[in-house]
Amino acid sequence: MEKIHTGQCGLCSHFGENHKSDVLVTIRTSHEADLKILDECGHPKHSGLHLKVTPISGCDGFVPVAAA
Ligand code: SF4
Numbered sequence: 001m002e003k004i005h006t007g008q009c010g011l012c013s014h015f016g017e018n019h020k021s022d023v024l025v026t027i028r029t030s031h032e033a034d035l036k037i038l039d040e041c042g043h044p045k046h047s048g049l050h051l052k053v054t055p056i057s058g059c060d061g062f063v064p065v066a067a068a
Contacts, residue, residue, distance in 0.1 A: 014062075
């Protein structure tokens with residue numbers, strides 16, 4: 001498990017935003033993630049491309065998840 005920081009996909013509201021996932025909820029509450037996890041980015045500029053990212057990926061489209 002690796003620590004996930006603000007600005008990284010694991011704490012971005014677009015990470016896997018089009019489906020519900022207990023794994024993503026756990027990442028958001030613990031700020032830790034298995035780096036083998038891949039999920040789709042739902043950002044409007046990426047979703048049409050079906051971009052897959054890891055919890056430690058990131059981009060300027062980062063939107064922080066609402067505090068749990
Ligand atoms: S690629 Fe950018 S917009 Fe998509 S989940 Fe990661 S930080 Fe968020």
